[in-house]
Each structure stands twice: as structure tokens, then as C-alpha cells.
Amino acid sequence: MADVTLMKTPAETALAQAFESAKTLLPGNVESRAQAFEKFTARGLPHRRVEEFKYTDLRAAFREVAPFAGVPTAEEAKAALAGAKTLAGIEALQVPFVNGHFMREAVDFRALPENLEIVPLREALANDHEWLAHLSPVPWAAENPVYQLNTSFMADGVMIRVAGPVEVPVHLRFVTAAETAVATATRVLVVVEEGASVTLLETHESTDGAGHQPNDVVELIAGDRTNVQHVRVNAEGGKTLALSTLAARIGAEAVFNSINVVAGAATSRHQVFALLNGENTNLRVNGVTMLKGLQHADSTLVVEHNALHCESRELFKTVIDDEATGVFQGKIIVPHHAQKTDGRMMSAAILLGEGGTMNNKPELEIFADDVQCAHGATCGQLDDDLLFYLMARGLPRKEAESLLIQAFLGEALEFVENETAREALIGTVEGWLRARS
Amino acid sequence: MPAVQETIDQVRSIDVDQYKYGFETEVEMEKAPKGLSEDVIRFISAKKGEPEWMLQWRLDAYKRWLTMTEPAWARVSYDKIDYNDIYYYAAPKKNPAPKSLDEVDPEILKTYEKLGIPLREQEILAGVEPQSRVAVDAVFDSVSVATTFKEELKKAGVIFMPISEAVREYPDLVRQYLGTVVPVTDNFFATLNSAVFTDGSFVYIPPGVRCPMELSTYFRINEKNTGQFERTLIIADKGSYVSYLEGCTAPRRDENQLHAAVVELIALDDAEIKYSTVQNWYPGDSQGRGGIYNFVTKRGDCRGRNSVITWTQVETGSAITWKYPSCILRGDNSRGEFYSIAVSNGMQQVDSGTKMIHLGKNTTSRIISKGIAAGRSENTYRGLVSAHRKATGARNFTNCDSLLIGNECGAHTVPYIESKNASAVFEHEATTSKISEDQMFYCQQRGLSEEEAVALIVNGFVKDVLQQLPMEFAVEAQKLISISLEGSVG
DSSP states (O other), X not given: OTTSOOSOOHHXXXXXXXXXXXXXXXXXXXXXXXXXXXXXXXXOSOOTTSGGGXXXXXXHHOSSOOOBOOOOOHHHHHHHHHTOOTTTTSOOEEEEEETTEEOGGGSOGGGOOTTEEEEEHHHHHHHTOGGGGGXXXXXXXXXXXXXXXXXXXXXXXXXXXXXXXOOSOEEEEEEEOOSSOOEEEEEEEEEEOTTOEEEEEEEEEEOTTSOOEEEEEEEEEEOTTOEEEEEEEEEOOTTOEEEEEEEEEEOTTOEEEEEEEEOOOSEEEEEEEEEEOSTTOEEEXXXXXXXXXXXXXXXXXXXXEOSTTOEEEEEEEEEEOTTOEEEEEEEEEXXXXXXXXXXXXXXXXXEOSSSOEEEEEEEEEEOOSSOEEEEEEEEEOOOHHHHHHHHHTTOOHHHHHHHHHHHHHHHHHTTOOOHHHHHHHHHHHHHHHHHHO | OOOOHHHHHHXXXXXXXHOTTOOOOOOOEEEOOSSOOHHHHHHHHHHTTOOHHHHHHHHHHHHHHHTOOOOOOXXXXXXXXXXXXXXXXXXXXXXXXXXXXXXXXXXXXXXXXXXXXXXXXXXXXXXXOTTOOEEEEEEETTEEEEEOXXXXXXXXXXXXXXXXXXXXXXXXXXHHHTTSSSOTTSOHHHHHHHHHOOOOEEEEEOTTOBOSSEEEEEEEOOSTTBOBOOEEEEEEOTTOEEEEEEEEEOOOOSSEEEEOOEEEEEEOTTOEEEEEEEEOOOOOOTTOOSEEEEEEEEEEEEOSTTOEEEEEEEEOOOSEEEEOOEEEEOSTTOEEEXXXXXXXXXXXXXXXXXXXXXXXXXXXXXXEEEEEEOTTOEEEEEEEEEEOTTOTTOEEEEEEEEEEOSSSOEEEEEEEEEXXXXXXXXXXXXXXXXXXXXXXXXXXXXXXXXXXXXXXXXXXXXXXXXXXXOHHHHHHHHHHHHHHHTTOOO
């Protein structure tokens, strides 16, 4: 029969072996890991015939599986963190990870900002911490194979509780500094309680020369009347295969604003699963992707409006140079009861090189009759008239192009509330453009 | 303002009461043995008096089909089809191949009269509008029972005849083009069709000829337990033009009947084909019992430079529709267009859309799709627009809108937009909304009743599509739409 996987790829076999040898060493309940891994094994690594992975074939991407990273020594960790520069200019509470392991020494637990609590996941898993019940806030995310792999292998992470307004941003800094390729699996859970607010910065960096395989999951439970600002930067090394998931469940009258900026990795896939569970909530998910060479970046998004009067705005901008490939797959789901939903999803891409590819799939799934849902997708090259206008005024072609690209991407960056972060992101775009010319 | 329960009930009841074509014709039929086997295929082939190569083609398709699995990706659900519980061939016993209209069973003639399909040329000539002549090929279950204006068309050099006749009379033309747009191995249903297809139309327009009248085929499923497997092949040679319409209806029955057609269009240099469909197969009753499974592969190949293919469809019937009329834009500067209105009611399921595949330079395509879902129906638009590496200067504009009436139906949009060429410009936008209260207020304030206002707004909503239909069909389609939505308020 067609739906039974008979043959395993070498990568699938390696994953199975890795799981067998690691499962008893990993912290916490083996049972839930085994369940997730069993689910994963039933379908194996997703390939292009699996609809959700049509444009990002993980069976092809995973030729081999890198070994899971061990705990770095204090010196290694120190050196790794010293070299990490992404969003370094922002004054923030540092929550660093090196090679997928939480660096607890770097956090002064006694001097945490008011309203903030942090529990290392490793200990929480080992001690069966009560907050563990909050993991997996979006039930259908558990059907996703990337998420299943993370659940099977997650070795470390943190759980953060925000009980009220937290002024200083919390910076989740992930650095992979091993010289040879390693795999990592981290899980971060952020619980923002009713009326609380927080800014989360999340950066991912790794050494350039090795094909690391991070699989990171950030989960968010935002209560009623919360305000969460989330800025994520993928600045992974040039050979990295980066998989990541953001799963968020949001209450009523809340604001959640998330942006993902892709400036690195050979192949990356960022999945956002958002569940709007309370009325009058406002969601914004933006993406800025800059690709060159043979890079491949996939932005996958599923937003479920599960309550009345919610508004969601999704804006994804992709610039593709050389022979790179961009992917946008978005889906807005509006069940019968989510009347008065107002959803707008837009993906715009610019192809700069001759050999680039952009695949757009903006999907709507609507069951309620009193809603407004729009989606748009465009793909094209820079406007010749605009280029001519700028060049006629004396700008060299590259500079004119840069200016237009900056304006194009800037539209999605505008919504970053934290000014320093926004400036830093604009700097990232400028840096990418400089490297181009 | 969501629709009130009363309205939902009303809409739901409409499609059951309003299906006007649900009657059955009592004619003695000759059928192939039930089920599918090589013998049945040989039987069909022999009935059609086909040459050996055609039989071989069918048998190869059948062998291939046995290895294939039914596609499950569409957003439709139905009980498994037992392909061995279907009659693949059914033809009127009395004279299955009539030479003239006088030889056709009067019961069948009455059927077409009831359906409003003119089969007598003089009647049309005596009609009020002499310009609106339409040549009709009437397909009844597995055979074509009449084709009108054949002689007059022949004078213009146009070949318009049942495909089974064409296989015998113009084997070279058929052999040259059959299966070149939809290969035998294309998909499960197309392969099944290749093995068992019975009738459909064959059209060839010679170079430089503008077909002097509209051509049309009217498909009627009548017999119980049968499937209809029509095959249509239209070739527009260099610089020619043809407009072709098809219509379809079926009796009201509790069983589901399969209609798996393949339509291939080929437009050579500077040729234009306009293909319009008014699909009104029996949609099943309010509980979803019965109705036609309309699993159709339609594809046009803009093979020549500057060629144009336009698909226009008004879909109101069928229990399940699985249909994606597509254009392969191979020739430089060729153009593909797709205009569609899909209205679903009751328990209908529609998964329909188009594919525009840009291969040549400066190719353009336009997609206008309107889905209207009412009752407990599901209406999905699924479309692909792709530009290959060499499709320099390709352009696409897509606009797909959905309208929901009531709170138990669903509208879904699944567009795929794939670009591999920097100079290709693709734009896609889609919205889902209900009839706006402002619009309703505006109309009602000017004295229109609720029903009239809804009909007017919906007609405005689908205007873009209706404008593309040939006149006779546009009137019919407008009626269909007001029927489907009468009495409902968004």
C-alpha cells in the first residue's frame, strides 16, 4: 500500500539509531519522546510528495544526520558567546545557548527583572516540573514531523514565566560553535500571564564551515490582554540546515507581533503555528528573507482564528539573488464560529538573478460567512522605471537596486516596535546588500 | 448579518426542487457487461468499429491504469468507487448509429426537446435570431445520437463529428493529436478515460478558417449504473478560430454516477479556441444522496506562437467536481484565460481551478474565479501558475473570490505560484467575503426586494465571467445563478 513506508533512508535509519541510544540519557519522561518519535517514524522524513513539504524536501536535504552536540566546556562556551554579534547592541537580559545547551552560569537567577521567572528545561524535565503541562500549546503542531523530531530529541531549553510588564527585552541567544557538524534540539516555553507584556529577541548563529542541524522550537502561551513583541534573526552559518518552529496560543484582546529575518543558513525552514483563542486579538507575523547563492528558505505559516473579531496581518518579503529558492506557504483557517475575522496575508518576492525560484502558496480555509479574508502573492523583478529614475539621477545601478530593495524589505521591518532592534535589522539588510555589490 | 435559518433551509431546498433536468428517458439500451476488463474494452472498441491501433492504445492505457491509485489530494470526500460495478458502455438498442435524425428513437428526440437542445436544423433556421446558429453534437450515454450542421460546416472545411467517427474517417489527424495534451499516463481518471472512452466531439478547424458558427456538445447521462467517459479533441490549425460550448445534465437518482472526461485542445500559430462549459449534472439531493461525480481532465495546449485558449465555465451541478481546465503556454506570446463561476449548494463538493504553465516567452495568462458556496457545500479553488526558466516576460493576473451564503458551508483557496524566471510578473489576490450589508441596503433602499437585491449583487459579482460566455449561454447561466441563490440573503 502507498501509505506504508517500507524503505528507510540512511538518514531515517541514523535518526532511529540516535533516538535508541539517546532516549534514556535525555532528561524527563521517555514515554512522551517515544510517542513523538513513533509518530515521526510512521511517515518518515517528509518529502516533496507530502503537501506541506512540497517545496522543501527534507528527505533530500538530510543526506546524513549529524551527531547530537555534547555540552561545551566553559572556555568553548565563553569563546562562542564572545563571538556572537547578532542584535548585540541591544540592552537585554541574555539567555544564551551554546551547541543547544542552556548556559545557566550566564544568567543571574537571583537578579532577574521583576515579573520574570526562568526555569532551565533540563532540570524541569528531570523533576517533572508543573509548568511542563504548558508544553505544546498548539495541539495540531504535534502532527508536524519537524516538531515531532524536536519533541523526541529536545535536550535543553528554558521555561519563562512573565507575570506582569517586563521592561527589559529577553534575548534568547543560540550559538552553535562546534567545529564539526552537530545537531541540536532546543525547546523554549514562554508563558505570558494575563495583562503582562514582554519583548523577546531570538537570534541563531553558527560557525560557517560546518553543516549544523539545529531544530529549535519556541512555544508561547499569551494570556488575555498581553502584549508580546518577538524579533527573530536567522544568522546561521552558510552550511547549516536550520529547522525551527514557533507555536503560539494567544488569548483575548492580546497583541502578538512576530518577525523572522532570514539572513543565513544553506537551507532553512521556519514554521509559525498560531492559534487565536480569544476575541479581539491582534496578530502580526512578518517575514524578511534575503537569499543568494544556492540558499533555500521556507517560511511556513498556519494561523487559526478560533474566536470572534480577531485580526491577523501577515506580510512576507523575499529577495532572491543568484540561484536561490524562496518558499512561502501560508494558511489562514477560519472555522464556523470565528465570525468577524479580518485576515490579510501577503507575500511579495523579488527575483534578482537569472536562476532564482520563488514558490508561493497562500491558502485560505474559510467556514464562516461573515469574515474578511484576503491573500495576495506577487513575484517579479525590480521595477525598471524606478531603476531608471534613480540611475538618471546619477546613482550607479547596484546602489539604485540596493535602495529599492531596502524600501521593499523595509515595509515589513517597519512593524518592529523596539527601535534599537529595528535599526539593527535595517543594518542587517544593509550588510546583506553591501555583500552583494 | 449571517443568514437566518429560514434562508439556509430555503437555499438548501432550492437545488432539490429546482433541478429541472432530473427526468429519465425510457429507452431500451444495449450495455457492455458490467465491470472493467480487457474484454469490455475490446467490446467498446468493436462497437465503435475502431482500427487496431486504437484498441491497442486503449489496452495499454488499461494496463497502466491497473497500476495506478486514485488521487486523494483534493478536498472532497466520497465512498470508494467500485470500478467493477459500472457499465462502461450503454447505447440505445434501436439503431445506435443513426444516419439521420429520422432514424433516432423519438423518445431520445423528446428528451432533447425537453432539455431545450435544438437538434433540427430547420427549427433553428426558423428561429427568431438567424445569427445565433449553433451546431450540436448530442451525446446520449456512450454514443452520439445526432450531429447537426455537419454538411454546412464541411463546406467551410471544418470537421465536427463524434470522435468515434473521426477515428474511422480521419485516423491520421486523430492519431497525430490524441493524447498529446493529456498523455495516456497523465492521471488516474485520464488513464481510465483513455481505456474506456466512448464518445465526445472531434473538431478540426483548417488554417485561416473562422468557424462559421458556434459548435457545441450536449452530454446526457441517462442509463442507471453507467459511467460516462467522453473524449473531446479540438484542433485549431494556424490562424483559425472556434468557439465551442458544452452542456451536461443527468437524471435524478439515488446512486452516484461517474463522469470521467478528457478534453484536449490544441491551438497552433495565431489560432484561438474559446471553450465554454455550462455544467449542470445532477447534484444529488439535500442529504447528499446521488449525484454525478464529475472527475474531469481538461487541458489546452497553446502550441503555436500568438495562440489563445480561453476556458469559461459555469459550474452549478455535480455532487463532486474535480476539474482543472489548464493551459500550457508553449508558443511565444501565447495567452491563456480562465473564467469560472462555481456555485455549490446542498451537500455539493467542488474542488476546481486551473493551471497556467508558462513555457514560452512573453506568455500571458489571466484567471478570474468566483466561488459561491451555500447550504452545506464545500467550494475549493485550487490553481497553479508557474513560469519556467525560459518563460521570459511571462505575466499572470489572478483574482479569485469566494462568497459564502450561510454558516454551514466552506470556501477554500489553494493557489500555487511558482516562478523560475526573474522577468516573470505574477500577481495574485483573493478575498472571501459575504454579501456586504451596504450593498444590500443600497439596493433595497431603491425598492428592490431582498431576493432581487441578492440576485443583482451576485450577478455583479460574477459579471466578469458571464461577459466571456457566448450570448445564448450567458442568458442560461444568469438564470442558473438566480435559481441557485433565490430567496437567500447573505
